[in-house]
Amino acid sequence: MPRSSFWHAFANMESISRCEPLVLERGEGVTVWDTSGRRYLDAVAGLWNCNVGHGRQEIADAARDQLGKLASFSTFGDYSNGPSEELAARLTALAPMPDASVFLTSGGSDSVDTAIKMVRRYWSALGQPERRTVVSRESAYHGMHFGGTGLAGIEPNRAGYGDLVPDTARIPWDSADALEKTIESLGAQNVAAFICEPVLGAGGILLLPEGYLREVARICRASGVLLVLDEVITGFGQIGDWFAAHRFGVEPDLVLCAKGLTSGYLPMGAVLSLCQPDQVLAIMRV
Numbered sequence: 162m163p164r165s166s167f168w169h170a171f172a173n174m175e176s177i178s179r180c181e182p183l184v185l186e187r188g189e190g191v192t193v194w195d196t197s198g199r200r201y202l203d204a205v206a207g208l209w210n211c212n213v214g215h216g217r218q219e220i221a222d223a224a225r226d227q228l229g230k231l232a233s234f235s236t237f238g239d240y241s242n243g244p245s246e247e248l249a250a251r252l253t254a255l256a257p258m259p260d261a262s263v264f265l266t267s268g269g270s271d272s273v274d275t276a277i278k279m280v281r282r283y284w285s286a287l288g289q290p291e292r293r294t295v296v297s298r299e300s301a302y303h304g305m306h307f308g309g310t311g312l313a314g315i316e317p318n319r320a321g322y323g324d325l326v327p328d329t330a331r332i333p334w335d336s337a338d339a340l341e342k343t344i345e346s347l348g349a350q351n352v353a354a355f356i357c358e359p360v361l362g363a364g365g366i367l368l369l370p371e372g373y374l375r376e377v378a379r380i381c382r383a384s385g386v387l388l389v390l391d392e393v394i395t396g397f398g399q400i401g402d403w404f405a406a407h408r409f410g411v412e413p414d415l416v417l418c419a420k421g422l423t424s425g426y427l428p429m430g431a432v433l434s435l436c437q438p439d440q441v442l443a444i445m446r447v
């Protein structure tokens with residue numbers, strides 16, 4: 162078998178190179194077919210991201226129409242474009258907080274790294290630059306970019322990269338009490354944000370204890386720590402509401418999304434922010 166040049170993510174390439182890969186060719190709704198015509202039920206929705214199913218012609222048509230008009234352009238400074246404005250308005254209407262600002266990204270990992278920078282820059286702009294620590298949880302997965310790897314609670318995902326992001330702390334994934342104690346011991350004046358997945362995804366697909374999200378939201382409010390919900394998986398209907406924040410009745414400061422945002426038809430993510438652009442985004446542009 163000739164050696165493939167294709168480097169798979171999350172794979173032991175040594176063993177992969179010794180087997181025939183499963184090559185998928187097309188999909189329709191919840192069904193995908195491989196190159197030999199064998200049919201499979203896509204029970205994992207691609208990579209937990211194909212929320213509206215495969216083969217949706219209207220999405221392909223919309224992408225083709227747009228690519229034929231204008232593929233991309235800078236949105237620095239006062240540049241804008243219709244699709245970005247339209248999408249931002251739609252996301253603001255769906256967001257689990259009032260009047261959210263929308264920062265578009267290239268995917269979930271990019272949303273996570275953007276959020277880490279946003280929360281630190283936010284506190285710095287408010288004259289509290291020592292509020293830098295981002296608290297995450299054991300077993301957490303926040304993508305594989307540098308910032309998200311630095312917050313990871315799945316140890317093998319952190320191994321071998323040397324020093325990651327400074328000023329982070331990890332707590333047990335299911336204890337709101339641990340959050341309160343950690344904020345207390347670090348000093349709230351040093352803590353920028355707490356980030357969590359509303360359902361623990363890559364770390365085991367585990368539901369949080371009853372009332373956990375409301376309790377951590379209360380602790381964050383009481384200590385001024387920003388609450389960042391990583392809804393990259395749970396967003397866009399995956400757990401029966403637009404966002405887990407709706408379902409569990411919490412109002413986060415930032416919501417991170419990707420995956421279901423485009424259903425995997427394009428790589429794209431977003432940070433929905435309760436903080437207004439004049440507080441954060443405008444500051445980030447200077």
Ligand SMILES: Cc1ncc(COP(=O)(O)O)c(C=O)c1O
Pocket residue numbers: 268269270271273302303304305358362363391392393394419420
């Ligand atoms: C909770 C969570 N955050 C972030 C990410 C990273 O998203 P992406 O793969 O789009 O970079 C993932 C991916 O599975 C995820 O599950």
